[in-house]
Amino acid sequence: MSVTHEKIMLTSFDAAQARRALDLARDALEIEGEAIRKLAERLDRDDSVAHAVPEAVALMLACQGRVVVSGMGKSGHVARKIAATLASTGTPALFLHPAEAAHGDLGMVTPQDVLIAISYSGESSELAVVIPAVKRMGVPVIAMTGRPDSRLAQVADVHLDVAVDKEACPLNLAPTASTTVTLALGDALAVALLELRGFKSEDFALSHPGGALGRRLLTHVRDVMRSGAAVPKVKPDALLTQALLEISEKGMGMTAVVDEAGRPVGVFTDGDLRRLIEKAQDFSRVVIRDVMHANPRRIHPEQLAVDAVAVMEEFRINQMLVTDADDVLVGALHIHDLTRAKVI
Known part of the structure; x- marks a missing residue:
């Protein structure tokens, strides 16, 4: 760090602000960690999520096509990551932008696919346009929402409840804990599928030829x-x-x-x-x-x-x-x- 830059920081960010920043960061991490812990605990109870997770995994395991993951806004970013994780761990997957889907990209979806639709409110207008068209194809829909009574949850074949008590945002507005829980559950599904498919490190290397593991396992x-x-x-x-x-x-x-x-x-x-x-x-x-x-x-x-x-x-x-x-x-x-x- 340059001397000038350091002086600017010292004059514009005092010790009290530094302590407050640490407290806020710690609170956010604790809230998000607690949200994931509570979701994990629900899997051990006779809970809707405990029933839905095996059903979702079974649908994806039996899928003859690809797992199409879709969502808008922050849910869209989470959807992209879930699709990427699935694809890299043995489950063919892709991200579908719901707004673009209504203008031609729906052609990516085939009757052999499974759709994961992500919307914390369960009322995304963009997904509301996509879901009927997908259902007409006979594509099973897995919904990830924080509201079991939402339209998306009600029309889905499987609903994964990712509700959180509160967001990590002090205003309880910005998607933080909810997106973290959704992403974590997506990882959990990918890991379950990886194990059930018998996916090995050699398979991982084939989809990561540019990575260190790929070089180690694919280079002769x-x-x-x-x-x-x-x-x-x-x-x-x-x-x-x-x-x-x-x-x-x-x-x-x-x-x-x-x-x-x-x-x-x-x-x-x-x-x-x-x-x-x-x-x-x-x-x-x-x-x-x-x-x-x-x-x-x-x-x-x-x-x-x-x-x-x-x-x-x-x-x-x-x-x-x-x-x-x-x-x-x-x-x-x-x-x-x-x-x-x-x-x-």
């Missing part, structure tokens, strides 16, 4: 290994000086030693060279087979890149050879290749 050795002329290799009868040239040219800090069939019989690294220098001798006459490490670690190209990371960490090595089913050298990995691919 073949995707990051060096291949062809980029792989350093020499024959067992090569002189050490030839091996050093190969190491220098290929920039991997090592060279594989392969037989006539191209199968690795050893490896020679920068570390081996440093240890060799400690012994005074005429390096011009040294043959690589006499100073290489036999039976080097190798991995198959179809294995996950994280498997290579595990081996490298276990044996404290920075390079690894890649061989096919016939143990023929087809590539090589350096720890930096895995770092660049953000596998580690």
Whole structure:
């Protein structure tokens, strides 16, 4: 923070205001936390929500199309998040703007879908236009409202009551606790569906290929290994000086030693060279087979890149050879290749 900016803050925001800000923030968090806690408690009682949640999950689990989530204003923002969470956890879903739906976007909805309509009042005029058209298609409607006696709750196949005692807003006007509870219940539905679908971390990675988990679970050795002329290799009868040239040219800090069939019989690294220098001798006459490490670690190209990371960490090595089913050298990995691919 700049000195000027700090002075402005100190002169325009005194200690009493700072304490008040903390008190207000704490109150908001406590009100919203209490609202979620009360909703959770209702699931343990013979309550309307306790009956409705399994019905809603069953409808979405049996859905042959997509779960379409719709809402206006703040409810629309919550609806977008619920749709995104469902989609990323194995339940095909999309957000439908109810105002746009009345002007053509209703074509997104098919008879195989399920609609989640969100409106705390249950009287959204935009949703009131959409619901009859959706019902005519035979699409089941799950309503999330704070009023069981509202029009939306009454026409829905399943009603999820997200009523709260009060909003976190001091004026009790701005949707705060109510949107938090609605969002939390949407997350709860997504989690229930995830478990019942048998959704695994591998499935999550498929829908998040750009994320850290996606990279770890979808990146194979073949995707990051060096291949062809980029792989350093020499024959067992090569002189050490030839091996050093190969190491220098290929920039991997090592060279594989392969037989006539191209199968690795050893490896020679920068570390081996440093240890060799400690012994005074005429390096011009040294043959690589006499100073290489036999039976080097190798991995198959179809294995996950994280498997290579595990081996490298276990044996404290920075390079690894890649061989096919016939143990023929087809590539090589350096720890930096895995770092660049953000596998580690």
